[in-house]
Every structure is written in structure tokens, then in C-alpha cells.
Amino acid sequence: QGISASRAQFQAAATQAAVGVEARIAAADRLDRSAFDEGVDRVNPGLRDSSGPQLLTTATANEIGRVGQAFLDTARNTLVRMSIRPEDAGREITAAGIPPPDALRCPFQPPNCDPTAKFRTIDGSCNNVANPLWGRSQTPFERLLAPIYNDGVSEPRSASVFGGPLPNARLISREFHDSMSNPLAGSTHLLMEIGQFISHDIEFQALSQGYAGANLDCCERKNRPGCFPIDIPPNDPFFPPNRTCINIVRALPTPPLDCTIGVRHQLNQITHYLDGSAIYGSSDDETRDLRTLTGGLLKTSSNNLLPTEPTTGTGCILTTSTRPCFKAGDVRVNQQPMLMSMHTVWVREHNRLARGLALPNPTWDDERLFQEARRILGAELQHITYSEFLPEVLGRRVMTKYGLKPRSNGYVNGYDASEQPMVRSAFATAAYRFGHSFIWQRVLAHNGAIKTSDRLLKDEFLKPDLVYTRGVGDICRGLTRSPVEKVDKSLTDQITNHLFERERGFGGDLAATNIQRGRDYAIPGYQAYRRLCELDGQFSHTRIVQQKLNGIYRSPEDIDLFPGGVSEFPVNGGKVGPTFACLIGRQFKSLKNGDRFYYENSGDTAFSGNQLQEIRKVTLASLFCANTDIGTIQPKALKSIRPGNTLVNCNNIPHLDLNPWRATGGCVPVNGGYSAWERTRCFGTWRIRYRICNNPLPNECGKPCRRQFEIRIETCDTHRPVFRRGNAVPPHVAMAESRDSKTNTIIPLTAPTPNIATTTVTANHPNIADRARFEASYTDTSEQCKNEINKDTTISTMVIDAGKAVHKTDSVTGDDDDTIALLRENEELVDSLRRLKIEFVKNKAMGNESHEFEIKAKLGHGKAQTKFLLLMIIFTAYNKRS
Numbered sequence: 001q002g003i004s005a006s007r008a009q010f011q012a013a014a015t016q017a018a019v020g021v022e023a024r025i026a027a028a029d030r031l032d033r034s035a036f037d038e039g040v041d042r043v044n045p046g047l048r049d050s051s052g053p054q055l056l057t058t059a060t061a062n063e064i065g066r067v068g069q070a071f072l073d074t075a076r077n078t079l080v081r082m083s084i085r086p087e088d089a090g091r092e093i094t095a096a097g098i099p100p101p102d103a104l105r106c107p108f109q110p111p112n113c114d115p116t117a118k119f120r121t122i123d124g125s126c127n128n129v130a131n132p133l134w135g136r137s138q139t140p141f142e143r144l145l146a147p148i149y150n151d152g153v154s155e156p157r158s159a160s161v162f163g164g165p166l167p168n169a170r171l172i173s174r175e176f177h178d179s180m181s182n183p184l185a186g187s188t189h190l191l192m193e194i195g196q197f198i199s200h201d202i203e204f205q206a207l208s209q210g211y212a213g214a215n216l217d218c219c220e221r222k223n224r225p226g227c228f229p230i231d232i233p234p235n236d237p238f239f240p241p242n243r244t245c246i247n248i249v250r251a252l253p254t255p256p257l258d259c260t261i262g263v264r265h266q267l268n269q270i271t272h273y274l275d276g277s278a279i280y281g282s283s284d285d286e287t288r289d290l291r292t293l294t295g296g297l298l299k300t301s302s303n304n305l306l307p308t309e310p311t312t313g314t315g316c317i318l319t320t321s322t323r324p325c326f327k328a329g330d331v332r333v334n335q336q337p338m339l340m341s342m343h344t345v346w347v348r349e350h351n352r353l354a355r356g357l358a359l360p361n362p363t364w365d366d367e368r369l370f371q372e373a374r375r376i377l378g379a380e381l382q383h384i385t386y387s388e389f390l391p392e393v394l395g396r397r398v399m400t401k402y403g404l405k406p407r408s409n410g411y412v413n414g415y416d417a418s419e420q421p422m423v424r425s426a427f428a429t430a431a432y433r434f435g436h437s438f439i440w441q442r443v444l445a446h447n448g449a450i451k452t453s454d455r456l457l458k459d460e461f462l463k464p465d466l467v468y469t470r471g472v473g474d475i476c477r478g479l480t481r482s483p484v485e486k487v488d489k490s491l492t493d494q495i496t497n498h499l500f501e502r503e504r505g506f507g508g509d510l511a512a513t514n515i516q517r518g519r520d521y522a523i524p525g526y527q528a529y530r531r532l533c534e535l536d537g538q539f540s541h542t543r544i545v546q547q548k549l550n551g552i553y554r555s556p557e558d559i560d561l562f563p564g565g566v567s568e569f570p571v572n573g574g575k576v577g578p579t580f581a582c583l584i585g586r587q588f589k590s591l592k593n594g595d596r597f598y599y600e601n602s603g604d605t606a607f608s609g610n611q612l613q614e615i616r617k618v619t620l621a622s623l624f625c626a627n628t629d630i631g632t633i634q635p636k637a638l639k640s641i642r643p644g645n646t647l648v649n650c651n652n653i654p655h656l657d658l659n660p661w662r663a664t665g666g667c668v669p670v671n672g673g674y675s676a677w678e679r680t681r682c683f684g685t686w687r688i689r690y691r692i693c694n695n696p697l698p699n700e701c702g703k704p705c706r707r708q709f710e711i712r713i714e715t716c717d718t719h720r721p722v723f724r725r726g727n728a729v730p731p732h733v734a735m736a737e738s739r740d741s742k743t744n745t746i747i748p749l750t751a752p753t754p755n756i757a758t759t760t761v762t763a764n765h766p767n768i769a770d771r772a773r774f775e776a777s778y779t780d781t782s783e784q785c786k787n788e789i790n791k792d793t794t795i796s797t798m799v800i801d802a803g804k805a806v807h808k809t810d811s812v813t814g815d816d817d818d819t820i821a822l823l824r825e826n827e828e829l830v831d832s833l834r835r836l837k838i839e840f841v842k843n844k845a846m847g848n849e850s851h852e853f854e855i856k857a858k859l860g861h862g863k864a865q866t867k868f869l870l871l872m873i874i875f876t877a878y879n880k881r882s
């Protein structure tokens, strides 16, 4: 062949090829139907079926899968008709870009979008306005590299580059992926769990099902389109001799998003975006079912647990009817109790946010509260992912390389409408499954004093019991106090021999599954991804690991991506090797830059500056504190407890404050502006210039000026004493007088200061509300103190509350005892709290030198600690001998 056929030839062949496709699909259906009728495929899996929980394929995905099969059969027929060789097939047919013949219906029809919508759609559509299907649930995974199907378009990758088959997946698992425990010093098992939770937000492959949603038993009936079982090689060290097969079903085929005829693609059932879909679901129906539809809340069950699921399906084992399985935005929720707890925490966080928003926004209805809370929660999840989780996994350099690091303030202008957010096959089937190596063999629950449960993972798969008996708090605490495993070739036998095991010896093998899954998707081998990532050489492994790989695979080109990547030596500061770091880095870059609603973005979808700063406070620790009874936690929850990361009371771990969300409904920000500069009259040789932030006043969503008040002191050209008794002073200025301590007579400010004198300063302001903080300081500029560092002396701080001084501190930091022999404050509240009198007494001669007093008052409305309206009264008294 060699020469590419014309597009017209392809099109003509495809039109003919589409004829009769339905009949072939019907024939395949009959195979599944008879397997079902004969009791081989069952809706409720038997004890010896460990694949059940994976089979949670939605009806929508099944429909698309049928269409995908028709597309695929058409592609195959087309290639046969044109006698194109398998090795050229994928490339040729993809390059031809043939639109679907009329007989085939494209399942991907673009919706109508509202480009001004403030909230994400539930299914992720319309995020990209020009390509509204990008990232939507029930759309295909995207690819980084062209697939290597055995027949060019559909059959799994199965051949070595030297000809002959690739090594058996179970063989690789048992020879290469040993089950040694290598704890990762300094990190906690929470690293595993948040990693899994994130994966359940961005990807969920659709797997083939049998008739009426039954589980395909691909060990009993192997040769069916949906089957891809793993034969267990003889002499397995764990599986019994009477077991010869691991049941693996293929991922459903789907047409590509543009519905051209071509190679097999795979379907992601959930939104590709990191958007909280694991909490809210990925379709409107799912979401509605999870909501109470009042107050913006999500459903819960007693003890504030997840709502329960009466029909268990294949995703959960019901041990007792009093502990039903759970329902969440992602159907895999019941996989194990740590995951269930994580889901619970997020649902509680949503309800906490919705309730918190309801108070200051009484006009918001259920829908508005729900969407606003969902928007904040999505941002929190992204913040935790990009600021806490990814830096641990990738290390600082990789974070920088892919531009993943969140900013500490301000906005990011990184949205790129040409960036495809879609999850990539290599990421889904291999790179991001690195987390399977994180898994520790036990599930720990801890009540703060003692372990309340410490059980093998295999005994907790699919069972919600621990959540009921130990509680979410204990499980979360357990996660922060148990170790995580190193990312390396070792995977605990809980998942390589006992995955979803119901009868001993008949569990699944997740390592083998990952390898088989990569071949199912026909992703190229490990070396191809090294080249894509521009890595030198063929290995980034220790010599021993490299030798092991070479012993198993006939050529380095054959190495599957999962075993090759997971066993690399980790990058600096990260937990994964360079190939996975590259694939994960690229994926999270797409998920960030390709997401119009990424939380740090400026523009129409942006949070206000204050809101963004609140989101930036959120950590896993604050999330747990706000939503469980954990009570104390180490602030860096992904790191183990140690000096510098010790247990802290939750009261001291700030979480997002909803204040900046007060009545932001349709609020058009009006930022504050300064008034024109005003001048006071002259006081001696000085006068004050001031301007106030009131022109205009900032509204509730606007930003205030940098300061509430600005004051400058300037000289007057007249020469008069600085302060004179009886002067009428403007309201924001203080008054000072000095008296001779012996005679109690006022010393004119122009006159010499006697040895013992008292200077009294009165701050006087009509706008002091219910609270004010005064700080007074005394600066000695005398010649003898000039060279001393500590000559700035804070004398006192006083909080005036409702007419009384409620708090004062004396903090004389100066060490010049000669001049500040005695400092005394005397709060005298003349005319209620509007005036404050502070007295400085010195009992020693000052000589000919000058001294400055400075009084600062911060006046606040409302809570002392939240908002201080900053008002500065600067008062400078020159107590200078003439």
C-alpha cells in the first residue's frame, strides 16, 4: 500500500461499510443474552467475581458504547474493503477524517450555551464556549500519542516489537510488582486518599456490561467483544491452581468527539474538569437526586453521614441492613471507608457553606445557595489540589515547569481557550494510577488517644461498616496518622492478590489490571512516553529495577507504561519519577489552563479579591477541622506529625470565612476613592493635610482605598507655638500640654522644660464608635540617645470599649532609664469614650534636647479583630527648649 487513499475513496467505502453494522451488533448482543440466560453473566456478582464494583456503567455510556461499536465496525469494514494493512490502518483512517455516513448517528451534539453564566454546568459542557463539549461528562478521553491497536483500530495492543505476544499481565504483576512495604518517611496516608478522590473527580472509564447491565463473566465466556480476561500463568504464588483467569472487561468503545470514522476511543463518564463532580454528580439527574432542594443543601443521613443507597448494585456489599451503602456524586464512593469518609467531609463542607451563605443573603433561593456553595467548594478542591497535593507529588521544579503553582495573591490570567482540558488515556490508564503504589495495607481509625480500629484493607473493601462504627472523624484522623507507601514497583498484596476479594484466592489484581487496561486502550509503551517527555535514555530507574524490567520484557520498547513509570526513581522533591511527573504535570496544566472557571482566573467568572484570599486559606487540615470532630490536627495534613508540624487545636486553624460573600448578589463593585486633600489651620509652624476614603464610599463588593485616612504634616510659614492651651483643634487631632510637675503650671511650649514635667496628650475624635485602639509611643531624639538602637519606645496600647478602658499593656521597650524614668498612662475618659488622655511623666532633666511624642489611634466599628477602620491621628509634639 504505502500511498494514502483519497478521502473520497474512504468516504465511499465507509458508506458501504456502515450497512449491516446493526446486524453484527445484534449478533454480539445474542452472545451476551445467552450468557445471561444461562446464568453465566449475573447482575449480582458471585463470590468468585472480584470485578463487580468496576461495572458501574451508566445508561448513557451504554448507549454511546453501542454507537461506538457501530462506528468501529464501520471503520474495520472500511479498511477491509480498501485492503489497508493493519500497521497503516489507524494512521490512514485517522488522517482521512471521514465524517459519519448517514446510517450512523453522532452521539455528541453541541448544546446551546449561555456564555455569561456564572456557574459551571453540572455536566461540564459550555466551559469552553467555542467547544462546548470539551470536558463534558460522557465524552471520550483524549490522547497524547496515537494508539497501537493490534488490528490498527480496535484489538488491544498485544504484540512485542519482536513479534509474538507481550508478557502476561499477571506474570508482570507477580514478577515485578512485589508486595514489599516501603513506607514513605514524613508523609501520611491522606496523600493516597486525596489523590484517589481527585482521580474520582476527573475520570471514570465506562466498562462493558452484559445483557441488562449484568457483569460480563469473561472467564467463562472469553471470546466476546467486551472481554479481555487475564490468564493466570501456572504456578501462581498466591492464586489457587483451580483458578486460571482474572475477569477483565474492556472499556466501551466510543466515537471521537468529532464523530469521524477511525480508531477505537474510550469514554469518560464524569466531567473531565476538576470541578467537584465527585460531590455533585456529572448529570443533572444525579445532582437533583443528591440535593434536598431546600436551602441549597445536599442530602445527608443520620449523624450527618452521606445519604444512603437502598439498591446496592455491584458497587457495595451490604453486611447488615442497619448500615446501608452510601450515595454520592461518584458511584465508586463505597469502594473503601477512607474514600467514603472523604466524600462525607466534602458533602458536609458544602452544607456548611450553603448554611453560611444563607444567613447574610436572605434573598437567595435554594438554587442560588446551592450554586454559590458549589462554586466555592469547587475552588477549595482546586486549591487543595494545586497548592497542597500536587507539590508533594511533583516537587517544586516540576510545579514551576508546568505553571501549576497557585499564586499567593492576585489573579492568574492563564485561561487558554485552545487548551483541551480532556483527560488523556495515558494519564487515566497508567500515570495517575501511580497512586496505587501509595496504598498502605491497613485502614486505621484513631480517636486522638488510641487506635479505634486497625484492619487490613481487604476486609474493608466495599463495606461502609467502619464509617458507621468508628465515624468519619476517627477515619480522617487515622489517615493523618498512618503512613503512605513509597511510589515504587511494590504494591501491597491487598490490591494485587486481594482486590475486592470475597472468597480467598479469588480476588483481583490491580497491578495486572492496570497493565491490561493500558493494552485495552492500546496506549503505546513506556519508551514512547519517555520520548514524548524528552527524557534521555531508556531508563530512570535504579540498576536493579532496570535489570528486572529487562528480564521480563524482551525489548525496552515493549515495557508497559504503568510498570515502567511507577518504578522510576522519584524526581527531586516529588514522589513520582520523571515520566509520570511529565504526564501528570501536563494533565494538570490542561485542567488548569483549559478551565474557564479555574478558581484563580480573572475575568467574568472571577471571585472577588477578598473571596479569593479566603479560598487560599483552605487546607486539608482546615477542611477536616471544619467538618469533623477531629479537634486537633497537624497543619500540614499530608505530612506526618513532627517538630514544625505538631498537633494544633482546630481553633487555631483558620478556614474560609464567608464574609466576602455577603450579598454579592448581582453586586457591581464600586471601589472607594479619596476625597480631595483638605488642610487644617496652622498649629504653630505645622499643619495637617488629610484626605478621607469617602469619595465614593466602597460598596459591599468594592475595594476600599488603601487607607481609610491619609495624613501629611506640613510646615506653615507663620511661626507660632506648636500647641497652645485652649486652641480649638480639628476633631481628628490630639492636644498636648506640658506642666511643671511641682507647680502644676502649664509650661508654654516655647518655654524651656523643667527637670520634672508631665506632658498630657488628649486624643479627641467624634467618630470613635464602640471600640478603639490607641497606641502611644515616645521617641527620644536627645543627643545622648541618638546612637542607641532601641530608642523607639512603645509605651502602651489601650483598647477602649464602650466608654471604658478594658485593656492596656505597658511595654516599655526603651532602655534609657534616665529619660524615661517613669511613664504612666492615665486613661481619663472625658465625655464618654470620645476622648482619651494619656500622661507621660518624666522625672529627670531633659537637657537641651528635643523629644517627640506620637499617638496613633486605630478606631474600629464592630468586632475588634475583624475590621478595623483605620484612622490615624498623628500628633507630634515638639517639646523643645527654645
Ligand code: HEM
Pocket: 054, 192, 193, 195, 196, 199, 203, 204, 205, 206, 335, 336, 427, 428, 429, 432, 433, 434, 435, 436, 438, 439, 495, 510, 513, 514, 517
Ligand atoms: C484503596 C485504594 C484504591 C483502590 C482499591 C483502587 C482501585 C481501583 C480500581 C479497581 C480501578 C479500576 C481498574 C480498571 O479496571 O481499569 C482503579 C482505577 C483507577 N485508579 Fe485506583 N484505587 C485506589 C486508589 C487510587 C489512588 C490513590 C489513585 C491515584 C492517586 C488511583 C488512581 C486511579 C485511576 C486514575 C484509575 C482509572 C480511573 C478510570 O479512568 O476509571 N487509585 N482503581
Ligand SMILES: [Ca+2]
Pocket: 201, 202, 203, 270, 271, 272, 273, 274, 275, 276, 277, 278
Ligand atoms: Ca470532574
